[in-house]
Amino acid sequence: MERELTMEFARVTEAAALASARWVGRGNKEAADDAAVEAMRSVFDTIHMSGTVVIGEGEMDEAPMLYIGERVGTGDAPELDVAVDPLEGTNSVAKGVAGAIAVVAIAQKGGLLHAPDMYMDKIAVGPAARGRIHLDAPVLENLTNVAQALGKSIDDLTVVILDRPRHQKLIQNVRDAGARIRLISDGDVSPAVACGIEGSGVDIMMGVGGAPEGVLAAAALRCLGGEMQGRLWPENEADILRAKALGIVDVNKLLTLDDLVRSDDVFFAATGITEGPLLRSVNFTAQGALTHTVVMRGQTGTVRFIEAQHRFDKKPHYAMKGVLQENTRE
Structure with missing residues (x-):
């Protein structure tokens, strides 16, 4: 893929972040998501590529746009796989709390695992700890190996875990090992x-x-030289059938980074919506807004953080539709 596409994909996530940021703290996650989807889709239409959404908003009958199988871009070469969120x-935006981002990953056709809309058990680390983790290893063993790789004690490690009842045992094991939890x-x-960005905490x-989401994160970690492992976590027979329909024969297979993202020819871009460990939030100003975006290219390992100023009076309408509509009501 041409490196010039890097900035094009940054424009895609910036547009989605700007559109959804108007809904921060307003308790309407559906409206926030709709605004992000519409803005992202409109910018994709301007990019010279022939993309197919392999990870998106759901099946065609579930989502009006950015659905799995939808074609995006102008239709020109190259042929690309597109993963989007x-x-x-969505809940973070609705509640006005940290951690919301707009994100895309792009690879050559066939370069991304076509992950079904279901759960996945995951473990992720940055470059320094690559090769020192295993999804099936005991928590203490993984934390010990990562601490050694990073030159830290386990007490100084920060482990991020989703706050869910299903993680009670995992949380207790991490606490028993002595690591910190976020x-x-x-x-x-x-x-x-953020595991792959030094100084992220x-x-x-x-x-x-x-x-x-596991495939999206794996694309970034592929660019960064980090590591992720995963295994699908089906809840019922329907999940298993969904995975097999996408070509995943063995739902119990341990998925390595090479399974999730099959080559270094991959781009990743994300723009912060609310404050997070990796990116700052969208901040509105008198004339427009400020955004904070990270873009990565796997072939070179280049990581760029972009601080952008957006002028609403000059921004093309296709990229700012949701924001402009909101401004007229204020």
């Missing part, structure tokens, strides 16, 4: 990616979250 952390209410892509992410 226009608003990762419980999050929503959105495990951002902390998984996140050392390891563990626990069961969304499988599509």
